[in-house]
Amino acid sequence: MRSCWLVANALWLQAGWWACVLGAQRPWLLLLVPLGLAVHLRLCPNFNAEGKALWRVALAGCLLDSVLGVLGVFGFDAWPLPLWLALLWWVLASGMRHSLAWAGKRYWLGALLGAFGGPLAYVGGARLADVALPLGTMETGLLLMPVWALALPLLSRLAASPSR
Template identity: 35%
Template structure:
């Protein structure tokens, strides 16, 4: 049986979600063990697949670079204020395993979460809920801590992620797709 591009693309959103979850676990488990490379390797593979399947690689790459910069600034602010402390990282610069998660998460806006940029208020709410849940999971795995305490740290993460998700929406809406509802095809 020959696997066609249309078959691959029909299943890609679910595969993409699986790749993201695998990257998240590789990054956080690696970070908890003081290893930066598992998250970087998983993220690089995920993003390489995503870019290979994109019909608008230049636009996709531009958005992912912007998402990475946004992520660095967001996590830098969280670490600099003391709301979050990353395992094995004495400075405020986010570790590589954390940085790689931002473009991986943002890549989901191209297919699985393609409806999010059309609903910015909902995006802010989802970011304000999903961000803290992800960081709480990271804390449970030992990849980060909340020096202010869990409640205050999670509120700071919620505020940061609400703003960051709104900015991601602005990034995705700043350049419309050339054609069709799905950029990755």
């Protein structure tokens, strides 16, 4: 049963990423994200712990992307973040205690996935969502590699922090 949950969560992360990124140009797709998050929360065994983890990770992620936007790494059409990107952080947060939990336990694997997966998701998402990369595509990707090598394991650990 647990493996089915992890697979379903991983599929949700993929579907949610596409809904958010394509929702930048087709806003009606963004309506799918709160629905998906509601289903996710309904299926979680510990609603309170999951809700707190979602808030912690989503806020940390929004802060990270806002800082990167202010530093000129990204050119957003909204300040501090476009809605689709803020929702994307909620989607990512919903996997941190589940299909991505291993990233906080095996730091080197989490860092490796973050170093390559994070920049690829950003560069691909920027192209689809019409986000400017003022530094250039390659430069942005290279800059994001160490950021995400640190961020993914730390976000996973943040999600796993005990609820107060």
